[in-house]
Amino acid sequence: MTHDDIVTVNPRKHVAHLPFLEYADNRLTMDGVDLNTVANEFGTPVYVYSKQAILANYQAYDDSFSDISHQICYAVKANSNLAVLQALAKVGAGFDLVTGGELARVLKAGGDPTKIVFSGLGKSHADIEKALDVGIACFNVESVSELNRISEVAVKLSKTAPISLRVNPDVDAKTHPYISTGLKENKFGISHDDAVNVYKIAKDLPNLDIIGIDCHIGSQLTEIRPFMDALDKVIELIEQLKQQDIHLKHIDLGGGLGVRYTDEIPVDLADFANALLPKLQKLGLKVYLEPGRSIVANAGVLVTKVDILKPTNHKNFAVVDCAMNDLIRPTLYEAVMAVVPVTLNTNCEPKTWDIVGAICETGDFLAKNRVLSLVENDLLAITGAGAYGFTMSSNYNSRPRACEVLIDDGQAHLIRERETLESLWKCEHLLD
Numbered sequence: 001m002t003h004d005d006i007v008t009v010n011p012r013k014h015v016a017h018l019p020f021l022e023y024a025d026n027r028l029t030m031d032g033v034d035l036n037t038v039a040n041e042f043g044t045p046v047y048v049y050s051k052q053a054i055l056a057n058y059q060a061y062d063d064s065f066s067d068i069s070h071q072i073c074y075a076v077k078a079n080s081n082l083a084v085l086q087a088l089a090k091v092g093a094g095f096d097l098v099t100g101g102e103l104a105r106v107l108k109a110g111g112d113p114t115k116i117v118f119s120g121l122g123k124s125h126a127d128i129e130k131a132l133d134v135g136i137a138c139f140n141v142e143s144v145s146e147l148n149r150i151s152e153v154a155v156k157l158s159k160t161a162p163i164s165l166r167v168n169p170d171v172d173a174k175t176h177p178y179i180s181t182g183l184k185e186n187k188f189g190i191s192h193d194d195a196v197n198v199y200k201i202a203k204d205l206p207n208l209d210i211i212g213i214d215c216h217i218g219s220q221l222t223e224i225r226p227f228m229d230a231l232d233k234v235i236e237l238i239e240q241l242k243q244q245d246i247h248l249k250h251i252d253l254g255g256g257l258g259v260r261y262t263d264e265i266p267v268d269l270a271d272f273a274n275a276l277l278p279k280l281q282k283l284g285l286k287v288y289l290e291p292g293r294s295i296v297a298n299a300g301v302l303v304t305k306v307d308i309l310k311p312t313n314h315k316n317f318a319v320v321d322c323a324m325n326d327l328i329r330p331t332l333y334e335a336v337m338a339v340v341p342v343t344l345n346t347n348c349e350p351k352t353w354d355i356v357g358a359i360c361e362t363g364d365f366l367a368k369n370r371v372l373s374l375v376e377n378d379l380l381a382i383t384g385a386g387a388y389g390f391t392m393s394s395n396y397n398s399r400p401r402a403c404e405v406l407i408d409d410g411q412a413h414l415i416r417e418r419e420t421l422e423s424l425w426k427c428e429h430l431l432d
């Protein structure tokens with residue numbers, strides 16, 4: 001589906017695949033909490049997440065791979081709110097992170113350092129020092145230069161750094177080019193052809209402990225075949241490494257499973273696990289997985305209010321109080337996300353609307369060509385917004401960022417306050 005298609009979403013049918021959402025008396029609820037009430041209490045725009053759905057999605061991964069030694073490491077970049085991280089940490093989740101800031105967040109939220117894998121291709125000396133100091137499980141290394149840096153820092157601290165190499169298998173994930181990470185033209189990882197030689201370099205460097213191999217081919221994958229192709233290439237490398245007397249303890253298959261935003265048919269998690277398990281069991285290594293989107297995306301919505309209706313001869317525009325600074329996925333990734341009314345409205349005729357923000361950019365849209373019955377002050381919920389929503393938001397046009405709310409046991413908890421105008425320039429200084 002593209003933004004050029006006219007999209008008619010049956011709200012009741014759409015939320016049927018999101019068990020935490022339900023219409024009760026024509027009002028959209030999350031885990032039994034009326035989203036109208038949430039919007040009235042906390043204002044809009046507001047990100048609202050279901051703790052129950054987040055934990056259920058995590059547990060589904062944990063259960064699916066229970067037959068082998070494994071660790072599910074939630075990808076922090078998808079949604080890094082402290083309350084979300086805390087909820088996952090309490091049930092034993094590990095964490096995949098890519099910056100020192102994410103490391104600090106995980107530790108603040110009570111995450112276990114021994115369940116942390118540190119990915120990303122630009123780790124600073126300070127990042128590496130902190131990670132070694134707290135004792136993380138593994139660094140996923142992406143270049144020879146990074147190997148040398150980690151070794152230098154480890155020597156300086158008289159510590160041994162556990163490392164794996166992120167291998168780029170040149171496998172097409174068949175996803176949007178901006179979230180494809182496993183092709184040879186992508187910036188990520190070490191070429192499959194160079195991997196064995198780089199492992200040899202790592203073996204000769206001081207204070208490094210080679211414990212694993214890592215592979216991540218992209219995000220929002222809806223097919224199993226790319227995973228299988230990548231796994232076959234990684235297994236081939238593992239066998240070559242054994243011949244060089246390099247014996248690994250784990251294999252990290254990354255994340256990337258897609259979700260249903262509108263009409264996608266994502267990989268069934270049980271089918272995914274059943275396809276991989278025979279080969280993984282034969283390997284006999286511990287397995288790391290790094291899901292992010294598939295744990296939090298469909299556990300959250302962005303609730304926004306219709307401010308202005310602007311029908312024209314060519315297009316009908318519904319101007320809402322959120323914008324591309326609050327949710328950039330539609331503009332950046334051409335993502336098509338479902339939009340449903342928070343209260344079902346039967347008092348006006350449906351029309352085809354573009355849902356847009358008030359930012360001075362033509363690219364400032366949330367959805368296009370949506371058939372909706374709208375009046376001003378209606379509330380809309382953008383589903384699938386639990387991942388890469390708030391974490392990618394900004395203050396463009398000097399707009400304060402939205403607040404975040406977590407639904408837990410029938411109660412709505414404010415887990416991030418809405419920014420104020422004064423907070424926007426708190427770190428700035430006027431000259432005399």
